[in-house]
Amino acid sequence: MALETSPEQPAPVRQIANAIAGWIDRLGAVWVEGQVAQVSRRPGVQTVFLTLRDTVADISIPVTCSRTLFDGLNPPLVEGASVVLWARPSFYANRGTLSLYAREIRMVGLGELLARLERRRQLLAAEGLFAAELKRPLPFLPGRIGLITAPNSAAERDVVENARRRWPRVSFEAAYAAMQGPRSAVEVIEALGRLDAHPEVDVIVIARGGGSVEDLLPFSDEALIRAVHAARTPVVSAIGHEPDSPLLDLVADVRASTPTDAAKRVVPDVAEELRLVATARDRLRSTLGGWLAREQAALDALRSRPALADPRSLLDDRSAEVAALRDRARRTLSHALDRAADDIGHHRARARALSPLETLRRGYAVVQDAGGHVLASVDGVAAGAAVSVRVADGRIHAEVTSTEESP
Known part of the structure; x- marks a missing residue:
């Protein structure tokens, strides 16, 4: 029923707001079609806030729904989607705002097509x-x-x-x-x-x-x-x-x-590829030039060392060492030969001292009979027998005239 008011008996704001809320509650849940103009999801809040806009007139109305309903939509609801809502209108008397609380959301038109x-x-x-991993690279x-x-x-x-x-x-x-x-x-x-x-x-x-x-x-x-x-x-x-x-x-x-x-x-792009080839060629030349410069610097450093600056100085030092070693070898060999000659002389003297020839040179002789047997006794030697006397420098052939035994 309409409120009876007059300038003398006006209704307070709370009464008007509660009356509007009551009238709107009697409307009940309705199906509403529109386009989602704005979506607001606040962290930690279990309610999602939407703005539903009429597709023809410049009219919009706030809509709220539970986060569970919103997250369960497939595909996800985005701004600009056309939807049909099963919603209940409600009037928030404290702020004087009207909104819809959505209990079901369906895609329609393009939205339904996108959902499929x-x-x-x-x-x-x-x-x-x-x-x-199934994607294949394109040929160059x-x-x-x-x-x-x-x-x-x-x-x-x-x-x-x-x-x-x-x-x-x-x-x-x-x-x-x-x-x-x-x-x-x-x-x-x-x-x-x-x-x-x-x-x-x-x-x-x-x-x-x-x-x-x-x-x-x-x-x-x-x-x-x-x-x-x-x-x-x-x-x-x-x-x-x-x-x-x-x-x-x-x-x-x-x-x-x-x-x-x-x-x-x-x-x-052929121009880009030519540029890349030229760049690569320049980099190759630069790298090769740098490498050659480093190697040339290393060679110059080696050539500047005293041993390579005048190679003959190193050869002269080695030649002096070779000459000194050769002289040492000659001296060592000469000393060794001298010691060996002395040893040979000593051995020869001892050998000569033991030789029967040396005994003969001291005046001794060896008497042999005609058969070449050495006569060590007068026994068996008869007068008139031919004998041979061996002395140091030869033989004396003689004939035995007589024999005499030593006392």
Whole structure:
């Protein structure tokens, strides 16, 4: 019921605020559609604050929900998403503010589409199709580039012109397909199969210009994602612009932000490569020059040493040492020969002293009979027998006239 008030009997603020709160409570929970304009999550607070904006009029209303409800949304709720809320209006009398307390949040329109794509992304990621270790490196200079795009499209011109501007001799193998519409995914898969089987194609670029989320849906098709995953040739995804992120970007070996960026990634810049070669050559020359300079300095240092500055001084010293050693050897050998000669003389004297010839030289003689036997006694020697007397310097032949025994 309406409050009865007058200038003489006005209602206090608290009564008006409580009345408004009561009227709003009688509204009960309602379904509300709008766009999330702002999300505020405060640390340590179990309530998440949202701002829900009307999609047509310039009207917005605060919304609160539990952190459990907000964190359980898949995909996560972001600013700009279109949602439908099952919420209960409430009026906070102390501050005079109206808000909605959300008990259920659903994505609608584009938000629902993004939610389906997010669920598909999570499923494929769980299978390992987006694993970083599966990404293959692009060849440094591909012999032929496979290009999947729409015929006579701006994306084709961007890729071809920018690639040839960077490397004029690059060649392309084009496989045209519809880049949007219901047949797009099927035709792109067929073109991918032809280029993947081509023996001369080293890398495949799938290029398309920008567009809405609905236009880019074919490039999140599960069949296309699995075909790119199974391809043997490295694949570059160049779909849309920088903010666009179809699932093809996740499974491709390289993701390019634009078709122009794809051209820069698949072929090197000939001017940059020439600059790098010149820089490397200069560094090599500098390194080699420095090494030669160090070696020359080392040689100069060695040559400046006294032994190498005048090599004859070292030879003269060694020659003097050789001469001294030679003289010492001669003296040692001479002394050794002298001692050996003395020893030989001593041994010869002793040998001579023991020789019978020396005895003969002292006046002794050896008498032998005709048979050559030495006569040591007069027995057996008859007068008239022929004998031979051996003296120091020869023999005396004689005849025995008589014998006489010693007393």
